[in-house]
Amino acid sequence: xxxxxxxxxxxxxxxxxxxxxxxxxxxxxxxxxxxxxxxxxxxxxxxxxxxxxxxxxxxxxxxxxxxxxxxxxxxxxxxxxxxxxxxxxxxxxxxxxxxxxxxxxxxxxxx
Amino acid sequence: xxxxxxxxxxxxxxxxxxxxxxxxxxxxxxxxxxxxxxxxxxxxxxxxxxxxxxxxxxxxxxxxxxxxxxxxxxxxxxxxxxxxxxxxxxxxxxxxxxxxxxxxxxxxxxxxxxxxx
Numbered sequence: 387x388x389x390x391x392x393x394x395x396x397x398x399x400x401x402x403x404x405x406x407x408x409x410x411x412x413x414x415x416x417x418x419x420x421x422x423x424x425x426x427x428x429x430x431x432x433x434x435x436x437x438x439x440x441x442x443x444x445x446x447x448x449x450x451x452x453x454x455x456x457x458x459x460x461x462x463x464x465x466x467x468x469x470x471x472x473x474x475x476x477x478x479x480x481x482x483x484x485x486x487x488x489x490x491x492x493x494x495x496x497x
Numbered sequence: 498x499x500x501x502x503x504x505x506x507x508x509x510x511x512x513x514x515x516x517x518x519x520x521x522x523x524x525x526x527x528x529x530x531x532x533x534x535x536x537x538x539x540x541x542x543x544x545x546x547x548x549x550x551x552x553x554x555x556x557x558x559x560x561x562x563x564x565x566x567x568x569x570x571x572x573x574x575x576x577x578x579x580x581x582x583x584x585x586x587x588x589x590x591x592x593x594x595x596x597x598x599x600x601x602x603x604x605x606x607x608x609x610x611x612x613x614x
Contacts, residue, residue: 417601428501428588428605429540474539478601483553485530485603487539 392475392488400496405462407491409475410455416478418451420460423472423490432460432473467497499523501606503589509612510579517575518609522591529572530603531564532588540588546572579613586610 392409399405409418417436421429435442435451435458442449448461462469472490479486502521510516522529527548532540543562545553548569561579566572576583587610590603 419601419603421605426586426610428607429590429603431602431604434601476539476603483545483547484542484555486542487532490537490539 392473392491394491395489396492396494398494398496399465401465401467403465405465405469405493405495407460407473407493409458409460409488411458411475411477411486411488412456413477414480415453416480418449418458419476419485420447420449420458421474421476421487423474425471429474462493465493465495467495469493470495501589501591501604503587503606503609505609506607507610507612509614511614512579512581514579515575515577516579516611517573518587518589518611520572520574520589520591520606522571522589523593523604524570525593526591526604527569527594528592529566530590530592531572531574532590534586534588534608535584543574543587576611579611581613584611584613 415437417434419434420432422432423429433444433447433449435449446463451458472492474490475488476485504519508516529546531543534540543555543558544564546566549566561577564574586608588608589606592603
């Protein structure tokens with residue numbers, strides 16, 4: 387079973403609004419990553435935050451990490467219709483080589 | 498950099514048949530992952546290679562699944578005696594050798610969609 391869980395499972399917003407999605411995980415990590423997946427396609431890496439970082443920015447993306455709560459959030463500002471996709475968090479499970487993905491948030495941005 | 502490629506992109510097979518998928522990682526990426534993704538779910542880890550060595554395999558992976566990376570370049574994933582529950586998207590990802598910075602990023606292929614009738 388997946389260790390990560392995103393919420394909400396689905397999010398629908400108007401173009402120009404901000405979108406926030408959250409991820410929770412269960413074990414110690416070295417880093418947490420966010421990926422985007424357009425329908426029926428492979429995943430694209432968006433941003434990585436290390437366990438000793440609390441916040442990171444990349445363009446319209448802002449990621450926070452709270453290791454005490456084992457949670458992360460991804461904020462997409464000024465959303466565009468092209469941001470419509472599923473977003474997944476992934477954690478590297480400490481002591482293993484695997485990456486564990488969450489269940490995803492399906493974002494729909496209405497033009 | 499031509500990206501990660503996977504073949505075939507789609508495979509339809511009958512229950513009980515064997516299937517094999519191929520993944521060509523980005524050249525010089527020595528780390529390679531296989532994942533399975535079903536509709537509405539996130540990718541589920543199957544196995545990990547570092548060069549030609551298979552260093553980790555999911556306990557969820559039954560004996561019907563086997564993966565190889567014989568020369569540390571391309572990899573194959575074989576499913577024997579397919580079952581309807583094997584229907585899914587099979588994703589491959591590669592990572593560079595560096596242990597920090599961009600070395601942590603996985604680059605995904607487009608996937609192979611398997612349908613077992």
